[in-house]
Amino acid sequence: MESVEDRAREALAAIAAASSLAELADVKAAHIGERSPIALANRAIGALPPEQRKAAGLEIGQVRARVSEAFAAREAELASVALDERLRSEAVDVTLPVTAQPMGAIHPVTAMIHKMCDIFIAMGWEVADGPEAEAEWLNFDALNFTPDHPARFLSDTLFLDPPEHHKLLRTQTSPVQMRTLLTRDLPLYIVSPGKVYRADEYDATHLPVFHQLEGLAVDKGLGMADLRGTLDHLARSLFGEGIETRLRPHYFPFTEPSAEIDVRCFVCKGECGPDRPCRTCKSEGWIEWGGCGVVNPRVLAAAGIDTDVWSGFAFGMGIDRTVMFSTGARDLRDFVEGDMRFAPLFGRLEVAA
Numbered sequence: 001m002e003s004v005e006d007r008a009r010e011a012l013a014a015i016a017a018a019s020s021l022a023e024l025a026d027v028k029a030a031h032i033g034e035r036s037p038i039a040l041a042n043r044a045i046g047a048l049p050p051e052q053r054k055a056a057g058l059e060i061g062q063v064r065a066r067v068s069e070a071f072a073a074r075e076a077e078l079a080s081v082a083l084d085e086r087l088r089s090e091a092v093d094v095t096l097p098v099t100a101q102p103m104g105a106i107h108p109v110t111a112m113i114h115k116m117c118d119i120f121i122a123m124g125w126e127v128a129d130g131p132e133a134e135a136e137w138l139n140f141d142a143l144n145f146t147p148d149h150p151a152r153f154l155s156d157t158l159f160l161d162p163p164e165h166h167k168l169l170r171t172q173t174s175p176v177q178m179r180t181l182l183t184r185d186l187p188l189y190i191v192s193p194g195k196v197y198r199a200d201e202y203d204a205t206h207l208p209v210f211h212q213l214e215g216l217a218v219d220k221g222l223g224m225a226d227l228r229g230t231l232d233h234l235a236r237s238l239f240g241e242g243i244e245t246r247l248r249p250h251y252f253p254f255t256e257p258s259a260e261i262d263v264r265c266f267v268c269k270g271e272c273g274p275d276r277p278c279r280t281c282k283s284e285g286w287i288e289w290g291g292c293g294v295v296n297p298r299v300l301a302a303a304g305i306d307t308d309v310w311s312g313f314a315f316g317m318g319i320d321r322t323v324m325f326s327t328g329a330r331d332l333r334d335f336v337e338g339d340m341r342f343a344p345l346f347g348r349l350e351v352a353a
């Protein structure tokens with residue numbers, strides 16, 4: 001029994017001396033575990049003469065209980081030290097200043113596309129799509145451009161190789177007109193926003209890649225008055241009640257009659273003149289917005305549509321331009337140069353009322 005007491009003292013000393021949970025685990029193996037002297041002594045009780053067993057069992061039981069208690073107490077102590085240490089080392093100082101991450105923003109052209117499309121969707125129109133690499137036939141012939149029409153050969157059309165494939169980068173969103181006439185049922189009301197390409201200068205007011213919104217409505221009895229009402233609604237929804245528009249006679253091969261649509265200058269409200277020049281409208285009082293007209297029956301006929309029954313109107317306007325004149329953005333190059341500070345300036349694109 002003496003030696004059991006000695007082993008117990010050793011075990012208690014080792015437990016007290018353990019300075020970490022890992023060391024304590026070693027102590028457990030050496031002094032308390034299956035193969036420890038105390039465990040072996042416990043097992044040896046069976047070999048004692050019967051009259052000694054009870055006293056020996058009691059004694060060793062008490063020793064084991066003391067050692068286990070001391071072990072549990074030390075374990076709790078070391079666990080709490082370890083936790084404190086971990087909390088200290090993983091502490092986050094929430095008062096430290098953060099490195100501000102700039103938030104992205106929707107590009108104003110994308111925001112304008114959403115806004116314009118929403119206005120038409122609210123009237124029950126659909127949004128249609130078309131490819132940017134387009135057949136020459138759809139970009140020109142189907143829209144009643146004669147084979148020798150100058151627009152085809154103007155140096156600003158970008159044809160794709162090989163020339164015998166007659167493909168080009170669309171110069172307008174108008175080819176979506178014929179695509180939808182050929183694939184959708186009548187009546188149809190569609191708008192189609194997208195990129196168009198022209199070999200233009202790259203300067204403050206021109207980009208070789210810009211955006212247009214095309215509109216096409218074909219139904220029974222549609223005419224100029226419907227076109228006018230639709231464009232006025234678009235202008236008022238985008239720019240606010242009271243915005244004035246005007247149609248000016250013009251020529252497009254795919255509409256007859258054709259017109260250009262202007263909106264009142266947001267800056268001078270038309271009150272400009274020789275003594276009060278206006279930069280935004282170049283002292284015209286009006287800003288050119290887009291082209292429009294009653295769909296030329298030849299276009300409908302090319303799509304196999306009975307022009308005695310159906311008629312329609314169409315329009316197309318520059319989206320980048322719309323952002324520019326309605327927000328006061330001065331340089332189109334800012335739209336494409338990717339400066340992170342640009343897009344957030346437009347907020348949710350609250351255009352001038």
Ligand code: DAH
Pocket residue numbers: 171172173174214215252254255290291292293313314315316317
């Ligand atoms: N596609 C013409 C352009 O790029 C704009 C246009 C004019 C579209 C008249 C139309 C329209 O739908 O009817 O200049």
